[in-house]
Amino acid sequence: MINQEIKSYFPILNQEINGHPLVYLDSAATSQKPVQVIEALKNYYEFDNSNVHRGVHTLGNRATEKYEGAREKVRKFINANDAKEVIFVRGTTTAINTVAQSYGRANVEEGDEIVITYMEHHSNIIPWQQLAKERGAILKYIELEEDGTISLEQVRAAITERTKIVSMVYVSNVLGTMNPVKEVAQIAHENGAVLVVDGAQAAPHLKIDVQQLDCDFFAFSGHKMVGPTGIGVLYGKQALLEEMEPVEFGGEMIDFVGLYDSTWKELPWKFEGGTPIIAGAVGLGAAIDFLNEIGLNNIEQHEHAMAAYAMDRMGGIEGLQIYGPKDPAKRAGIVTFNLNDVHPHDVATVLDMSGIAVRAGHHCAQPLMKWLNVTATARASFYVYNDESDIDRLVEGLRTAKEYFNNVF
Numbered sequence: 001m002i003n004q005e006i007k008s009y010f011p012i013l014n015q016e017i018n019g020h021p022l023v024y025l026d027s028a029a030t031s032q033k034p035v036q037v038i039e040a041l042k043n044y045y046e047f048d049n050s051n052v053h054r055g056v057h058t059l060g061n062r063a064t065e066k067y068e069g070a071r072e073k074v075r076k077f078i079n080a081n082d083a084k085e086v087i088f089v090r091g092t093t094t095a096i097n098t099v100a101q102s103y104g105r106a107n108v109e110e111g112d113e114i115v116i117t118y119m120e121h122h123s124n125i126i127p128w129q130q131l132a133k134e135r136g137a138i139l140k141y142i143e144l145e146e147d148g149t150i151s152l153e154q155v156r157a158a159i160t161e162r163t164k165i166v167s168m169v170y171v172s173n174v175l176g177t178m179n180p181v182k183e184v185a186q187i188a189h190e191n192g193a194v195l196v197v198d199g200a201q202a203a204p205h206l207k208i209d210v211q212q213l214d215c216d217f218f219a220f221s222g223h224k225m226v227g228p229t230g231i232g233v234l235y236g237k238q239a240l241l242e243e244m245e246p247v248e249f250g251g252e253m254i255d256f257v258g259l260y261d262s263t264w265k266e267l268p269w270k271f272e273g274g275t276p277i278i279a280g281a282v283g284l285g286a287a288i289d290f291l292n293e294i295g296l297n298n299i300e301q302h303e304h305a306m307a308a309y310a311m312d313r314m315g316g317i318e319g320l321q322i323y324g325p326k327d328p329a330k331r332a333g334i335v336t337f338n339l340n341d342v343h344p345h346d347v348a349t350v351l352d353m354s355g356i357a358v359r360a361g362h363h364c365a366q367p368l369m370k371w372l373n374v375t376a377t378a379r380a381s382f383y384v385y386n387d388e389s390d391i392d393r394l395v396e397g398l399r400t401a402k403e404y405f406n407n408v409f
Contacts, residue, residue: 002384009035012024013032018352018354023390029359030223040285041279044279053252054252066278066281067278073288074233078203078218080211084267087233088277090231091200095217096196099219105131107165114167116141117169118143120168123364124169147324152184152187156187164192166184168184169198175334176324176332194216194217200224205299206296216240217234222280226290227283227284231281247271250274252269252272302333306386310382314335320398320402321338322336334379338378348360359378361377362376363377
């Protein structure tokens with residue numbers, strides 16, 4: 001059950017910004033951290049800090065147990081078949097680049113196709129652009145419906161027998177659109193392609209089951225799900241990961257090093273070169289514990305309710321346009337908008353003066369901005385610590401901004 005007590009676990013929210021209580025509506029960029037995660041990081045550095053795997057002393061064993069224990073928590077969180085399928089990386093960007101540079105280079109040839117959508121974050125566009133240029137492949141885009149959703153008919157039209165990789169966001173960081181990745185996986189597999197899922201905006205908010213989705217790769221970041229920055233996860237089906245070469249080479253990931261050749265450790269460690277992100281993994285494990293205690297189904301229901309309430313309240317502001325699906329059941333807790341002819345940066349600045357934090361800009365989604373025929377938008381995104389009173393403050397702030405700019409211009 002989502003209630004006011006949850007907000008009390010986030011100390012950063014107990015402050016004033018510009019003389020007003022902070023309303024944080026920018027969780028799609030990064031979430032705030034509860035005391036449970038902060039204490040887990042503090043406890044690790046105070047009592048267990050050591051390098052992992054290669055030591056035999058007590059601190060090394062403790063650190064290794066916490067690091068590998070976090071991997072098992074991730075495995076259960078996404079329902080991976082085996083902990084070998086869970087690779088710790090810096091974040092979603094690193095995860096997708098790893099797939100492009102390792103799996104992509106080994107499997108994409110000249111004339112092959114890579115299929116993505118117009119709603120992708122830059123981190124799920126640029127790696128495929130670079131791979132297509134390098135391999136002489138064709139980068140294709142699935143057309144969007146008028147409301148910013150995709151239809152399976154358009155998916156079938158885009159994916160062919162020449163398609164080797166389909167990469168798609170599960171939840172759009174701009175439109176809030178929730179894509180049918182399970183059905184897309186089936187279509188991709190029917191054509192001999194693999195599906196890569198950008199789960200950065202999904203893992204914090206939805207119950208994830210990678211086996212049920214049948215995706216081949218799934219990427220997400222800890223900092224968007226009340227965890228620390230600098231830690232993320234690449235899930236991959238074991239059979240695919242076994243065949244893939246590492247993209248970073250050095251300590252930790254080796255089995256034997258000779259003068260002219262080397263061999264790699266088994267999964268997952270062959271992809272984790274160098275000293276790993278130990279504290280980050282510990283913090284991510286604590287974040288997963290926190291989210292599991294609330295319940296991902298409860299979080300999803302709460303955010304649908306927040307989106308519905310926000311769209312209803314904001315819809316009453318003349319001159320305000322909301323982008324994405326009109327049905328709150330088809331979108332996550334993200335509402336992206338523009339106010340008349342006022343630049344989103346100006347809107348965000350006025351809101352900040354009232355202590356309300358929203359994101360303004362192109363949201364690392366310039367192709368989508370072009371599809372929307374705008375240069376930028378403002379975005380409010382909700383999480384477990386938000387309630388209807390935060391949205392009421394947002395609406396009040398937007399009315400103030402509208403009145404101010406109407407008077408100025």
